[in-house]
Amino acid sequence: MPVLLKQIIPLGRTLREYELMFALTEADRTKKILGCGDGPASFNAEWTARGGSVISIDPIYEFSGAQIKERFDAVINDIIADVEATQDRWVWEFQQTPQGLRQNRVAAMDRFLADYEAGKRAGRYQVAELPTLPFQDGAFDLALCSHLLLLYSHLLSLDFHVQAVQELCRVAQEVRVFPLLDLVGNKSEHLDPLRIALEQEGIETVIEQVPYEFQQGGNQMLRAVRNYETAGQIT
Numbered sequence: 468m469p470v471l472l473k474q475i476i477p478l479g480r481t482l483r484e485y486e487l488m489f490a491l492t493e494a495d496r497t498k499k500i501l502g503c504g505d506g507p508a509s510f511n512a513e514w515t516a517r518g519g520s521v522i523s524i525d526p527i528y529e530f531s532g533a534q535i536k537e538r539f540d541a542v543i544n545d546i547i548a549d550v551e552a553t554q555d556r557w558v559w560e561f562q563q564t565p566q567g568l569r570q571n572r573v574a575a576m577d578r579f580l581a582d583y584e585a586g587k588r589a590g591r592y593q594v595a596e597l598p599t600l601p602f603q604d605g606a607f608d609l610a611l612c613s614h615l616l617l618l619y620s621h622l623l624s625l626d627f628h629v630q631a632v633q634e635l636c637r638v639a640q641e642v643r644v645f646p647l648l649d650l651v652g653n654k655s656e657h658l659d660p661l662r663i664a665l666e667q668e669g670i671e672t673v674i675e676q677v678p679y680e681f682q683q684g685g686n687q688m689l690r691a692v693r694n695y696e697t698a699g700q701i702t
């Protein structure tokens with residue numbers, strides 16, 4: 468499905484946010500990582516600069532850096548104003564203030580843009596989208612999906628989620644998804660049925676607390692791993 472940039476809010480997070488959201492450890496540093504729906508996050512740029520291995524996929528990578536930045540500039544003021552008007556719905560430990568949030572998002576965008584063209588040439592930013600990915604089985608050790616699955620539960624169906632996580636588990640040994648809340652801050656309606664459907668497909672999931680919370684109560688990630696012993700045996 469072609470992506471229209473007008474439908475997308477291209478906000479990106481930093482490496483520090485990815486580290487906290489996904490409880491990344493020393494052991495993760497040597498893993499081959501897929502960043503799924505990374506958009507203009509600076510995770511890829513910063514992780515690569517530290518010597519890490521990461522490929523980011525996103526449909527917005529069909530657009531130029533200037534086009535992505537133009538869209539960001541068009542929406543950032545309204546987003547910060549919305550957050551300012553609803554400050555008690557958010558946890559300010561990391562972002563500190565709405566202006567701190569803006570600075571973090573601008574810093575991520577700037578870092579992403581500085582890396583984008585070179586990263587595209589190196590194959591680190593690839594145009595692709597769930598629920599079908601252009602990678603071989605087991606191409607990655609770890610797939611990270613931030614602020615896409617579960618968050619947009621009103622737009623993406625349960626079937627889409629099941630197919631998407633199965634696909635991520637096909638290309639990566641382990642999948643982590645954050646947050647588990649939808650856009651209005653409720654537990655995603657898809658979370659429980661998704662876990663049941665995945666279990667029936669031989670994919671084990673666990674919910675883990677992580678040291679990052681911006682949406683109130685949004686401090687958990689889903690970890691999913693295909694269990695090759697039970698896969699296909701559950702009816």
Ligand SMILES: C[S@@+](CC[C@H](N)C(=O)[O-])C[C@H]1O[C@@H](n2cnc3c(N)ncnc32)[C@H](O)[C@@H]1O
Nearest residue numbers: 479480504505506508525527596597613614615
């Ligand atoms: C809210 S942004 C999150 C960006 C980044 N993951 C972060 O947390 O900073 C959601 C991203 O998902 C991307 N996206 C939308 N549909 C997608 C799909 N079907 N497969 C992969 N990415 C998708 C959007 O283009 C957008 O860049």
